[in-house]
Amino acid sequence: MAVLVRIESLPGEGRYAVTFERSDGSEQTAVVHLTGTGVDVAEASLPAGWTRDSDAFATVAVALRAFDEARRHAPAAPSLRDVSGGWDVSLGNVVLGESGTPTCTAHGPMTQTDPDWLCPECYARAVLIM
Ligand SMILES: [Zn+2]
Structure with a gap:
């Protein structure tokens, strides 16, 4: 089973690279796009055992929303x-x-x-x- 290890912002509004680590230590990254109504991700890019509508992925989506919200409220550098x-x-x-x-x-x-x-x-x- 793979676990979430990183969320990184990508260029473009609401686009994130979500990286999972498999039990053998290798990593797999899915590109996720936050939309007004939910989360877009190609199911094939998710690790084995993960699906778009799984509870596990729903918690990742919650984390992504929080991450996205935090980025919007960060003070901008000059x-x-x-x-x-x-x-x-x-x-x-x-x-x-x-x-x-x-x-x-x-x-x-x-x-x-x-x-x-x-x-x-x-x-x-x-x-x-x-
Ligand atoms: Zn000058």
Whole structure:
């Protein structure tokens, strides 16, 4: 019989990799998609003895919902976005410095020009999302 050992988020809304460990120590991963009404999973991707409508899988679905809920409530780390029509962040010209200040990779810490940040030397611009 296989036991649940890991739940990992995948790119995309409500998508998770659920990993089970078989009694021989090998692992098997099923991709699970939380939907508005339930849980989507290919039954063939579940380990032997597990089915979509089993009590065991129902408890995994409860754990997934809790995990998903916790991720939605996590405080977001500050991040940089391009200003409208800008490209400095996506090109990598602006990064978050160690102090959390937007920093031009060529010229150093940038100046806040509410609401954007500006490099006074090359006019690179960025928006800081807190
Ligand atoms: Zn610059």
